[in-house]
Amino acid sequence: MWTVSLMMAALACVLSQEAEESVSYTRCTEGYEYDPFKENAQIFINKENEASQSSDSVPQTHTETNHRSAANGGSQCSAGFTRDQHNYCHDVDECSQGLHTCGSDQICYNSRGSYSCQCQPGYQRHGEQCVDRNECLLSHYCMHRCVNTAGSYYCECNDGYQLASNNHSCVDVNECEVSQPCQHQCFNLLGSFICQCEQGYELGPDAVSCVDIDECSFSSYMCQYACVNSEGGYSCTCPDGYQIHRTRMCQDINECETAAHECREDEMCWNYYGGHRCYPRNPCLEPYVRTSENRCSCQSAAACRGLPQSIVYKYMNMHSERSVPADIFQIQATNIFSSAHYTFRIKDGNDGGQFFLRRFSSAGAMLVLTQSLEGPQELIVDLEMITQHSLMNYRSSSLLRLTIIVGPFPF
Numbered sequence: 079m080w081t082v083s084l085m086m087a088a089l090a091c092v093l094s095q096e097a098e099e100s101v102s103y104t105r106c107t108e109g110y111e112y113d114p115f116k117e118n119a120q121i122f123i124n125k126e127n128e129a130s131q132s133s134d135s136v137p138q139t140h141t142e143t144n145h146r147s148a149a150n151g152g153s154q155c156s157a158g159f160t161r162d163q164h165n166y167c168h169d170v171d172e173c174s175q176g177l178h179t180c181g182s183d184q185i186c187y188n189s190r191g192s193y194s195c196q197c198q199p200g201y202q203r204h205g206e207q208c209v210d211r212n213e214c215l216l217s218h219y220c221m222h223r224c225v226n227t228a229g230s231y232y233c234e235c236n237d238g239y240q241l242a243s244n245n246h247s248c249v250d251v252n253e254c255e256v257s258q259p260c261q262h263q264c265f266n267l268l269g270s271f272i273c274q275c276e277q278g279y280e281l282g283p284d285a286v287s288c289v290d291i292d293e294c295s296f297s298s299y300m301c302q303y304a305c306v307n308s309e310g311g312y313s314c315t316c317p318d319g320y321q322i323h324r325t326r327m328c329q330d331i332n333e334c335e336t337a338a339h340e341c342r343e344d345e346m347c348w349n350y351y352g353g354h355r356c357y358p359r360n361p362c363l364e365p366y367v368r369t370s371e372n373r374c375s376c377q378s379a380a381a382c383r384g385l386p387q388s389i390v391y392k393y394m395n396m397h398s399e400r401s402v403p404a405d406i407f408q409i410q411a412t413n414i415f416s417s418a419h420y421t422f423r424i425k426d427g428n429d430g431g432q433f434f435l436r437r438f439s440s441a442g443a444m445l446v447l448t449q450s451l452e453g454p455q456e457l458i459v460d461l462e463m464i465t466q467h468s469l470m471n472y473r474s475s476s477l478l479r480l481t482i483i484v485g486p487f488p489f
Contacts, residue, residue: 200229351485
């Protein structure tokens with residue numbers, strides 16, 4: 079009877095096990111019990127029977143078989159998990175299955191039992207929305223300027239610079255080598271450049287082109303006579319009868335010395351400022367005869383009654399517009415007698431009052447120019463010296479015929 083009862087109990091036990099599903103058993107560390115809702119997880123049991131969820135840092139669970147979500151299907155999976163055909167709880171990928179609530183401007187990231195919504199790079203959360211992150215207000219590392227864009231930013235450089243390969247630093251642009259902007263000479267500067275022009279030119283309004291300098295417009299004293307502007311320079315010219323001296327001055331050409339004249343054999347070449355003239359070598363007219371160079375004397379007292387005893391011919395040059403007053407010619411008795419009295423006067427050639435005869439001694443006088451003369455012109459002035467001999471009661475006169483040639487220019 080006892081043997082039959084024991085066999086019946088064993089058979090009942092076997093039938094009971096066949097009716098239940100195969101269950102995985104987990105042997106937990108002391109102080110823990112198996113959590114049927116999470117795979118490979120343990121529940122810590124404290125003295126007050128308060129449970130707290132463990133993490134991977136708790137002592138490792140010794141699993142004998144695969145974990146089942148719940149025995150006999152009596153429990154549901156935690157939120158974020160779903161039961162498979164084998165009654166196991168697996169994580170739900172809300173991101174791939176479209177079960178998330180992330181906005182169109184957000185990125186869904188799946189996590190175990192859940193998911194998270196994150197903004198695109200360059201954006202940040204503002205409530206439930208993603209708004210642009212202004213990197214330019216943060217540490218953008220742009221050397222010069224930062225330009226914010228939707229979801230990003232970029233760097234710009236000031237004029238004269240360009241972005242380096244790192245897209246943040248700015249390096250100088252050597253405009254002189256890249257574009258050669260200057261018409262003449264280009265000098266590179268940090269972030270810029272400067273143009274310089276060759277001598278005789280100056281920078282134009284655009285600061286890169288060069289325009290000719292009209293040196294002649296600077297002053298009327300650039301040249302003594304005439305200034306001729308040329309591209310990049312200027313030159314001075316002189317009138318006929320002159321030659322350039324020291325680049326800007328005009329020097330008279332003495333045609334009489336260079337034989338560049340047309341005077342005959344019986345004529346004397348007289349050079350003046352800017353030209354020359356030919357005068358007869360023998361200027362004496364009847365009743366005078368030539369007694370020496372430029373001197374004519376009267377040989378017959380009867381024929382020369384009332385005429386000067388002698389006539390001396392002199393020539394002098396004068397610049398046009400000479401400043402006045404000016405002492406220009408001196409007349410003096412060659413033979414001085416103590417008993418003689420000398421008188422000087424301008425006998426002819428002073429109708430316009432241009433001259434004045436100033437006496438400086440008892441036997442001499444100075445011809446003074448009182449009015450400025452403009453050339454070219456020729457003036458002949460007769461200066462008379464009267465000699466009165468008191469002892470011999472004798473009176474005589476001599477004439478100095480002065481030919482003044484005024485040049486056409488004040489040089």
